[in-house]
Amino acid sequence: MSAEHHTVIIVGGGPAGLPLAVVLGGWHPFYRGSQIFESRYAPLAGYLQQFDDSLLGLDLQNLVRGGLKPVDLFRALHHPRQLFESLDQVAMDFRRGAPLDTLLISREPVGGLWNGAPRNLLTLSPGQWMEFAFLPLAQHAQEIGLEVDVNDLIVKTDLIDYYHRIPERFEVGESIRCGEDVVAIEPHERGFALTSRDVETAAERCYTCKYLVLATGQRGKLRDLGVAGEDAPFVTSRYDQPADFPGERIVVVGGGRSGDWAATELHDAGKQVYYAMRQGPEVHGRLIEDSRNGLPYYTRIAEILESRSPRLQTLYRTRISAIGGDGQIDLETPEGRRVVEVDHVIKEIGGIADYSILKGFEPLQLEPMRDNYRFQVDQVRTHVHNYESLDIPNLYIGGYLASGIGLVVIAMHGTTYAIAGDILQKERRL
Ligand SMILES: Cc1cc2nc3c(=O)[nH]c(=O)nc-3n(C[C@H](O)[C@H](O)[C@H](O)COP(=O)(O)OP(=O)(O)OC[C@H]3O[C@@H](n4cnc5c(N)ncnc54)[C@H](O)[C@@H]3O)c2cc1C
Incomplete structure (x- = not known):
């Protein structure tokens, strides 16, 4: 069977994987500043003001040496305060550039485990903590005429509608393939070889890619x-x-x-x-x-x-x-x-992060992570500045699966910018 090749393949279309399809699809963040960001993070604002280019081109390794993790930098830009007051508090905006050849493959529709959550379930976090920086929930609500207090908990049905709208809103639907289960990821001369199975017909497909983002979430495999x-x-x-x-x-x-x-x-x-x-x-x-x-x-x-x-x-x-x-x-x-x-x-006995689909590589170093909200996951050890695995070059770990990411934080998509920036820098696209 001949394999379909892409520069990047993202496995998993949840809140961690989906925003990468948008950012690699060309939507890059630029610093624009905001009053609250400048008052709370004055030294950082001073540094970023000198920077006209996409923030994906920042030297994140250097910032990490100075004590600032990418997840914290982008969280501060997106949420300079925990309360949402107005759209102009977000200290970055997004402009569309050239896309990088990327494919996202996921078992479920985009939105990850929220597809299967009970319909009346409320999130643990305020709605706006579940949003992506490129589409604040308040803006989404305005655009579709939804009445919602974004600082309140959000009900599953509103949240999943928000995630489902992203591919079309950002014109990246063609790079997203749902209803496919990736059953094996193996080493290949071009980087990685993937085998997937259609969840309905069981038909197999083969892919290769140079960079792989694993964003399969904390419940890749349900417990029995x-x-x-x-x-x-x-x-x-x-x-x-x-x-x-x-x-x-x-x-x-x-x-x-x-x-x-x-x-x-x-x-x-x-x-x-x-x-x-x-x-x-x-x-x-x-x-x-x-x-x-x-x-x-x-x-x-x-x-x-x-x-x-x-x-x-x-x-x-x-x-x-x-x-x-x-x-x-x-x-x-x-x-x-x-x-x-x-x-x-x-x-309702949960699931585990499933790394068994990686076959024939060096074993990943894992770190158990537990938090007060009852989330438990064995996270993969990664480089702090780009969330690339310490063990497998060009394998990036998305969302809560990456070590150093707190679990229930305003950071479900906190790995997005560092991963996208690193890949685009390696490809000399910035
Ligand atoms: C009940 C519940 C409530 C929660 N509430 C909150 C909250 O309020 N706030 C908060 O911040 N977090 C909350 N969480 C944490 C939750 O993990 C995140 O909200 C978020 O969904 C994590 O995003 P993710 O993309 O990492 O993983 P997921 O949402 O799990 O998405 C991963 C996707 O990858 C797919 N996938 C997995 N393996 C494969 C494979 N081999 N091939 C193809 N596709 C695959 C999965 O089917 C899924 O669609 C909650 C979790 C649960 C279970």
Whole structure:
């Protein structure tokens, strides 16, 4: 099979991969300054004022030596303050230049895991922290006539509409191919060879590229319970809304934020929920306490648990040991074996960053990263100035998979400019 060649291939079209398709598609950032940026970051403003060219041409290695990481530089330019007040606070603007030959391949539509998030789910962060610098959410809202407070949490449906609009808005749709799963990335004389599989037809395609950006996210591979009966039709790892679950009784397996959301919403829709998790009540209780004042659904789950509603039974330190075809679920609890009969099992047990698609390379050095928001990922060790792997030249790591990127920060797309700048500088395109 002959391979299709591109200078850059990005794997993963989530908030980390998608903006790279736009920036490599020619939309480059330029310093324009803003009052708030200049007052808060005066020395940096003074330095950037001398710079008429695209910020992608900055010597980021030099800035890192001076103690400034690219993720922090571009975050300060984009969000000179945490609160959004007006569009002119963003200290950079974007002008279109020549595109670099780039292809983005992703399993899902653009927007990454937000495609599969429950429809009523609210983000953990204010809406404007989820936006890309080249299209502030406030501007998007103005353009499409959406009423939204960008400093408030944003609901999944509005957020995913924002991401879905990006390819057309920035005319990069032709360099994006969704519905393809990359199953192998191997060394090749031109750089990298990729094999992908169409998610519907299983047809294989082959690609080669000189630079590869891995932006496959923290849930590249979903976790399994690893028990008999897990493939029964009433077991799912996809929770969207209560109406998808006819019947009364539901086991939610989890204990993290996604499980808390599903258990709360199903309870409030009148279902009988058995909420099973491996952790103890003290760990779960801490997450609820830490979140109940900032996140409305945590205020609600706290109320439900404090009211001891019989329709939300928490089963702590519990493991599912078997799933019977008739809906009988075997649970191992601290008090011994227990069987519950249910209509549905919803698995909210998360996923892992999947590096196993890289085959035949030096092993990547990984660093475990954990944060207070319950995000956990083994990040890849990279050079600080460009997020290129320490182990595999020309392999760049996008978003939260790159070491040194905090997890829930205003930086989901924080790796974009350093990666794009490094590739464009190597290609002498700046
Ligand atoms: C429930 C939930 C709520 C969250 N809330 C917030 C929040 O409020 N604020 C915040 O900053 N972060 C939040 N996060 C963190 C979240 O990880 C980011 O919001 C964001 O989606 C990460 O972007 P990403 O592009 O790195 O990964 P993803 O969004 O996971 O996108 C990666 C994409 O790559 C695709 N992919 C993976 N492997 C392959 C492959 N082999 N071939 C082809 N495609 C592949 C995936 O299908 C996916 O579409 C939340 C996460 C979850 C689960």
